[in-house]
Amino acid sequence: MASPKKSTGRQRLPTDERRAQLVDIASRLFREHGYHHVGMRDIADAANVKSASLYHHFRSKTDLLQAIVESVSEDFIASQEPFARAARDEEQCSGEFLAVLLRRQIIYLCEHADALWVADREINSLPPDVIAHVQRSRRHYQRTIAALIADGIRSGELRSSAPDLVALAALDMVNGVSRWYRPGRGRSVEQVADDYVALIIKDLLGG
Numbered sequence: 001m002a003s004p005k006k007s008t009g010r011q012r013l014p015t016d017e018r019r020a021q022l023v024d025i026a027s028r029l030f031r032e033h034g035y036h037h038v039g040m041r042d043i044a045d046a047a048n049v050k051s052a053s054l055y056h057h058f059r060s061k062t063d064l065l066q067a068i069v070e071s072v073s074e075d076f077i078a079s080q081e082p083f084a085r086a087a088r089d090e091e092q093c094s095g096e097f098l099a100v101l102l103r104r105q106i107i108y109l110c111e112h113a114d115a116l117w118v119a120d121r122e123i124n125s126l127p128p129d130v131i132a133h134v135q136r137s138r139r140h141y142q143r144t145i146a147a148l149i150a151d152g153i154r155s156g157e158l159r160s161s162a163p164d165l166v167a168l169a170a171l172d173m174v175n176g177v178s179r180w181y182r183p184g185r186g187r188s189v190e191q192v193a194d195d196y197v198a199l200i201i202k203d204l205l206g207g
Helices: 015-033 040-047 051-057 061-071 074-090 094-111 113-125 128-155 163-180 189-204
Strands: none
Touching: 015 040, 015 051, 015 061, 015 113, 040 051, 040 061, 061 074, 061 113, 061 128, 074 094, 074 128, 094 113, 094 128, 094 163, 094 189, 113 128, 113 163, 128 163, 163 189
């Protein structure tokens, strides 16, 4: 009887799931060792895949870095758009929709803290046209948040004399959570998100 084949330890995952897994692993390695000190072979070894498999998903390390940056900018912003559109189309409480967006942002970025760290520090390693595109997406999202705040001010639900400035302050606050939050050390990320959103809506915007 033939002896059973030994497992290689490699799992066959759907393409999108494998790609997301590789982005997470690369983000961790780039944060721990620096983008310029990690090679594609290092990432393949950490992911327990062959180098050829890694290159099947990403043509180069720059391509992989671009995917990391986009995961916490364009991909995240795209996931927020349906909620932002609903806020404007349904003409309901702007403060409630703003709270939903900011809460989702805190949780998402804390769950992808390595990617955010890498994106903030290594974005200039990308081609200029890619950087410009990412920055446009970020500015569009800032305007979306500012528009929600302005709607809330007009309805009397929120109070501020500078919605654009408050939007930037609020985004700085929620983006900063991932820099200090560590899971398993006290409050859950959901609890932290709730507390931060309450602070922004009630204390910063008088909602």
